[in-house]
Structure formats: structure tokens, C-alpha cells
Amino acid sequence: MKKPLLVTDFLDRARNHYGDQEAIVATTGERYTYDEFGDRADRLSAALADRGIEKGDRVAVLDPNTHYHLESAYGIMQLGAIHTPLNYRLTPDDYEYILNDAGVDAVIADYAYAEKIEAVRDDVPTEVFVSNDASETDGDWEDFEEVIDDASPDDYERPEMSEDDIITINYTSGTTGDPKGVMRTHRTETLHAYIVSVHHELYDDDVYLWTLPMFHVNGWGHIYAITGMGAKHVCTRGVDADDIVETIRAEDVSFLCGAPTVLNMLADYYEEHGEPEMSGDSDVRVTTAGSAPPEATIRTVEDEFGWYLKHLYGLTETGPLVTMSDARRLMDQDDDSRFKMKKRQGMGVLGTEVAVVDDDGEEVPRDDSTIGEIVVRGNQVMDGYWEKPEATEEAFNEKREGWFHTGDLAVVDDHGMVSIQDRKKDIIISGGENISSIEIEDTLFEHDDVAEVAVIPAPSEQWGETPKAFVVPASGDPDEPGVTENEIQEFTKEHMASYKAVHRVEFVAELPQTATGKIQKYELRAREWDDEDRMVGQG
Template sequence: MKKQLLVTDFLDRARTYYGDYEAIVGTDGERFTYDEFGDRVDRFSAALQARGVEKGDRVAVLDPNTHYHLEAAFGAMQTGAIHVPLNYRLTPEDYEYLLADSGCDVVYADYEYASKIEAIREEVPADVFVTNDPAAIDGDWLDFEAFLDDADPADYERPEMSEDDVITINYTSGTTGDPKGVCRTHRTESLHAQLVTIHHHLTDDDVYLWTLPMFHVNGWGHIYAVTGRGAKHVCTRGVEAEDVFDAIATEDVSFLCGAPTVLSMLKEYAEENDPAYSGDNPVRVTAAGSAPPSATIRHTENEFGWEFTQLYGATETGPLIATSDARRLIPDEGGLRFSLKQRQGIAPIGTELRVVDEDGEDVPRDDETIGEVVVRGNQVMERYWNKPEETEDAFHDRLDGWFHTGDLAVVNEDGMISIQDRKKDIIISGGENISSVELEDTLFDHDAVGSVAVIPAPSEEWGETPKAYVIPANGDTENPGVTPEELTEYTKERLAGYKAVHEFEFVDEIPTTATGKVQKYELRQREWDDEDQMVGQG
């Protein structure tokens, strides 16, 4: 028989079997069982429907990793509305585009970020604005708790839904042009969450610490997987090393995820403060983005005593399309163990992952020949929101019907891939995607900048960081008419803080092709000459 795969199944299962068990530890110390969590979700659903929200409408959620985020997400999805999680590190102008592009009808925003929405609320289609602390915002916002208290969970009616309905829109960082809305269906989310459950070895007695942003591809699917497994969520309002170690010890955390910078931060803190590395449970950690240095992985496993796994993917792919969860392919000890764990790994169950040349043929498993990573799997997106041409391009370049990641990799004899470079003009700094094109456009507007090219440069702290090669408008590299510090402030004033450029080099020329196209590959070679590969590790 065939049963529809719906994201609502995950909370339904938890309520059926784990209703009396603790589900969530809030950032304020408040605790909820799955029955209590489910009641709050039902109330949020009822409150949305009372305000006219219907299946297919869009509900934006702008929140750090609090219980409100989980309640708003599941509350929206139970009505058949489309959950639109927003990166809380963006600018008001970014939110204006995202809310208008998605056509959001409702916005829930945490009090710390709601002012960014208030600044552009007259320019967006939403007419319902909810926050968890209206007193902290200048403007007319509904109080989250009152929103729930005024609703009767018995009034909420779940509509008929299909596994092929779009249920979330996750926005990319806009590496080329405007951000793209990645449409994911009940089916793609459900099957991806099942893959996460399998390859992250999730169990019902796991305690998951939210060091990974919930907005980032729905927290890599963990808003579903942890919930459906009946495990416990420990919420956070950001990542501070002291708080992470304290939560691990006091809440008996068994699992956490994040960018490699989280591991580096924890390592530095531990060297100076000697915290407890675990509570009553052994700890597992998964990293994604740029691979951590093998020394960081070695320290994580040997000093912290945590089991490390590498994950690879993209917003369009769930993200999980490769993992180092391959114990029979990795020795139990020795230096080779850590260099193999540093690789992006092999495809998860039910996923076809290939590295192909320009003709769409598989590259040999010689760990030398570079090709592009392409993928087919049930976790890959349905389409881009209102962008049919971009959707067509993503699935029909070297191979028809395969999603093209834009990442270039080699493959070893066991089929484990290792990313070497990128086709896209993208920088991954501390786990965040940054468009070099966006940075160039911003810097071009400065009167002292005649021409500019931005590339990723190595960074011990962030893996890689934006670096700008600038030809001064006055042609004088010794006295360019502007300082690097002034250009950094210029980018900070116009972009989200994590996108600011801190490294500059004033040059007489930027290498170009005969047709005038900037040869960023040459610039990257200059920066990464002493590195093993031209992507960040750290």
C-alpha cells in the first residue's frame, strides 16, 4: 500500500508515543513535554486559521533556536501553509525582498530581530505580525502567548494534504543574482529526515543541542527528525562556548551539529577553561560546510571524546547528499582515519552521487581527476520558487535530470568524494554562504573603487573569508584614496555583518580572459598556493 509522506507525521508520532516525555528545553529554562508542545502547536494553527490563513499561504519565521521557532514552524505546516524560515543575520532590505518574493501572509519574528521587519513592514504583503515580546518593539505586534491563549486548539482543522505539496521555502544566499527560494515538498522533507535519522544514528533517548541554526535548511532536517524520533530538543539563542559545554554537562546532551567554526571555538575555549566534555551520555557531533582541518577532527575525537561525522550538501539537496558515516571504510585509529573523516564522504541510502567531467562521464577513482558533483535523490528540491529558468539550468547542464551542485571534487578508490574547488562565485565563511558577486556590486559603488574582484581567502578561524582585489579609481595603489578599514565599514553599513569584507589588496590589474572575464581561478591560486585544495578548512 502507499501512504502519503507528510511532515505532520513527525509530531503526530511523538505525541502518540512520547506525550508525557520531555520534548523541549527552552532558552529561558521552560520545559515542555510532547503533549504540551503539541497543544501549543495546535493553538498556533488555530490562531492562523482564525486570521484566514489557508493551505498554500506562506508563514515566515525569523527566530534563533527557540521553542517559538519550532511551534511556529509546525503550527504553520499543520494548516498546510508553507513554512518560510529566514536567516536572522540579514538586513531589513534583505527581508523586504524575501517576504515580497515569497508572498508571505504572516510573519513571526523574535523580539531581537523584529525591528528589522518593522522597518519594512509597509513594503511587504504580510498583514499579521507576531512576536514573543511586543514591548521590545516600536510598532503594532501581536504577542505570541496571547496569540495562543486566544485560540482554541479544538477549532484547528487540518486540511487534506498531499506529499507532493510544497511545505517549505528555504532561501539560498543569492550567490548569483537574487536569492532563490528552494521549494521542498512533504515528500522531500520526510525522506530527508529519515536519512538524517539513519545516518546520524538518532534514537529516542537522544538529547539534541541546537548549535545549528534552525533556519538553515530547516536545521538540516532535525526539526523533523529529532521530533519524530521522540528525542529531546535543547534550544539556544546563539552559540557561546561556555553555554555549549554547560548544556552538554547539565542536560546530558548526546548530539550537536554546526559549522566547523563551532568546533574551533569550542577547542579554543576548552584549552583555557577545562570544562566537562560530556554529561551522562556519550557525544556525537556532525559538521558541514567547509571541512574542518584533520587536527580539529583529531582533537574532537581524542580530547573531547566525541564521535565526529562530516556532512555535505546544499540548500537544494536537503542538505544531506554525502556523509563520512562509513565506518567500514575508515580505520579505527591512525592519521588516515582523520584525513578520511575530513572528506565529504559517500552518498546516503537511496541517493545517487556522481563526479562527472565536462561530457557527463564519471571521473576515475584516482583521487586526482576533478569533476563536478551531481546528485539524484528523493531529498533533492522540487524547484525554485517562481524561477523556472534557474530550475531548468540546475537540472540540465552536464547531465539531464541530475542536480548540479557547482562543487568540484575528486573520488578515491572507495568512492569517497573530497571537494577541491567551486564553480560558483561563492564563499563559505563560518558555515554561511556569501556571494562574491554581491560583495563586488557593493564595493563597485564606492567612489574610490575602479574595479574589484572578490574571492575566498584562507582563514584559520572561519575556514575561508572574503578578500577583495581592488584597482583604485585613481590608479594609485600606494595612495588609493581609501583605506581597507574604510572599505570594511562601507560593506558593514550595506550588508549583513557576516558578509563584511576585512581583507583587501590594492592592485594595478586583475587577470582577465581575452573577452574581459575576470579569471578568479588565478586569484584563488595566489591565495591558496600553500593549501591542499582551494576550499576552506576550518
């Protein structure tokens, strides 16, 4: 028989079997069972319905990793409305674009970030504004607790939903121009959560620490998978090494995810604090993504912390999970050679086809040296880009019809394990966040003392990669540029989200160009990464 795959099934299952078990440890100190979690989500569904939210409407959530985000996601999706999580690191202008592009009908925002929405409130179509602490939020915002207190869990009806309905839109970081809304259906989200559950070995007695942002591809699927398994969510308001280690011990955390920058932070903490105990009674598993952490970091995590590390690869468009380096039959767990394998992006996960292809769409040899583009086909891959049919068509058909083209360039070994070498598009992955070099360049061109500029990823021990700007000053003299490196950095911080700001600046007399005047960024990247084992994606 065929049963529709709906994301609402995850919370339904947890309520049915684990209703009296602890579901959420909140940042505010409360602890909620799955029955209580479900009741709060039901009340929010009723409240949103009372405010006119219907199936297909978009509701944005701007929130760190709190229980309000989990409740909001399910409260929205139970109405068949479209959960639209927002990156809390963006600027008001970014939110103005996204809220207009998606036609967002309601916003639920954390008090610490609501001011960024308030700044563009009159320029967006949104009519419903809810804050988790209205007393700390400027403007006319309803209070989350008052909203659900005034609602009855019985005052809403779930509409009929299809597994092919769009249920969430996740905006990319705008690696080429404006960000695009990645549409994901009940089916893609559900099957991705199933894949995550298998490859992350999730069980009902897991305690999951939210160091990975919930907005980021719906927390890599863990808002679904952890919930559906009946495991426990431990929420956070940010990433702090002291808090992470203390929480891991106090709550007996067994699983967490995080970018290499989080692992590097913890490695520094471990050394600075005299090698403290890094776990409770349970064994700890950790998954990282983005630029692979250095082998020294992996060694510290596994040999010193006593954790088990996995490295995954994917994109917002793919769920994200499409490959994982956890191939235990191919590595010796007692030999240091395993660290090199764990740095690879890995092999395709269950139900997923991953190929590295040349410009004709043919697979490159498995010789670990021939470079091609990674293309993907799987049930977890997006439905398309929101109201961008041409971009969708190109993404799925540029070299191979029906395959998603990642734009990442890689080699592949004899076991089919990929290793990213470079990027087709000018994208920087810093601390797990995608940053557009084009966006930074456009910003810097507005500076009076900048004549030409090229931005590339530079190696960073802390972030994996960090933006570096090669600037031809308006003065024409790199020795007397008329502007300082710090002034360039501060200019980008003033005009962009802080995590996108340039961290390094080099003044040059000219930029390498082709005969037609196109800047050859590859030459700059090759020079910058000359002393690294891999140019990009390997830490």
C-alpha cells in the same frame, strides 16, 4: 500499501508515544512535554486559521533557535501552509525582497529581530505580524503568548494534504544574484529526515543541542527527525562556547551539529580553560558541514573532547544531506589516518546517487585527481525554485538530465568518496554561511575610491573561508589608494549583512584578465591558497 509521507506525522508520533516525556528545554527556562508542545502548536494553528491563513499560504519565521520556532513550524504546517524560515543575519532590504518574492502572508518574529521587518513593513504584502515578545517590539505586533492563549486547540481542521504539496521554502544565500526560494515537499522533507535519522544514529533517548540554525534547511532536518524520534530539543539563542559546554554537561547532551567555526571556537575554549570536561554522562556525537575543519580541530574534538565527529556535504537544494564521511569500515579508528578521511565530503547516503562528471556528463575516473562537477539524484532533492522555472530547468539538466547540478567541483577516490577542490560558481562558505562574491563586489563598486574589485574566498582558521577583496583603487596607485583597508571593511558592513562583510583587503595595480576582459579569479584563488592542501572546501 502506500501511505502519504507528511511532515505532520513527526509531531503526531511523538505525541502519541512520548506525550508525557520532556520535548523541549526552552531558552526562557520553561520545559515542555510533547503533549504541551503539541497543544501550543495546535493553538497557533487555530490562531493563524482565524487570521485567514489557509493551505498554501506562506508564513515566515524569523527566529533564533527557540521553542517558538519549533511551535511555529508545526503550527504552520498543520494548516498545510508553507513554512518559510528566514536567516536572522540578513538586512531589511533582504527581507523586503524575500517577503515579496514569496508573497508572505504572515510573519512570526523574535523580538530581537522584528525591527528589521518593521523597517520594510509598508513595502511587503504581509498582513499578520506576531512577535514572541510584543512589549519589546516596536510597531503593531501581536504577542505570541496572547495569540495562543486566546485560541482553542480544537478550533482548526487539518486540510487534506498530499505528500507532493510544497510545505517549506528555504531561501538560498543568493550566490548568483538574488536569493532563490527552494521548494521542498512533504515527501522530500520526510525522506530527508529518515536519512538523517539513520546516518546520525538518532534514538528516542538523544538530547539534541541546537547550535545549528533552525532556519538553515530547516535545521538540516532535525526539526523533523528529533521530534519524530521522541528525542529532546535543547534550544539556544546563539552560539557561545561557555553556554555550549555548560549546557552539554547540565542537560547531558548527546548530539549537536555545527559549522567548523563552532568546533574551532570550542577547541579554543578547551585550551584556554585548562581542558575541562566536555560531556555529561552520555557520549557526544557531532556533525559538521561546509568547509572541512582542519585535521588539528578534528583531532582535538575526537581525542581530547572524546566526541565522535562526522562530516557531511550538501546544499539547500538537496536537503542538504547527500554525502557523509562516516565510513567506519574504510578507516582505522585507532589510526590518525582517519582524520584525513573525515575531512572528505564522503560517499552518497542511503537512497542517493552522487556522481562527479565532466562537461559531457560522463563520470570522471575514480583516481582522486580528475576534477568534475558533483551531480546528485535522490528523494531528498528539492522540487524546484519558487516561481523560477528556467533556473529549475537549468539546475536539473545542464550536463545530465534529471540530476541536480551542485556547481561544486570535486575529485572522487576508488571507494566513491568525493573531495571538493573548487567551486564552479563564485561562492564563499564562511562559518557555514553561503556568501556571494558578486554581491560583495557590487557593493564595493559603489565606493568612490574603488575602480575595480574581485572578491574571492581566503583561508581562515576561524571560519574555514573568509571574503577577501582585491581592489584596484580609483587613484591607480596601490601604495597610495586614497582609502584604507578598514574603511573598505566598514563600508561593506554598513551596506550588507555583517557576516558577508569583507575581512581582508589587498590593493593592487591591476587584476588578472582574459583577452576578452574577464577577470581570472582562479589565478587569485590559486595564489591565496598556495600554502593550503586544498584550494577550497578543506579548511
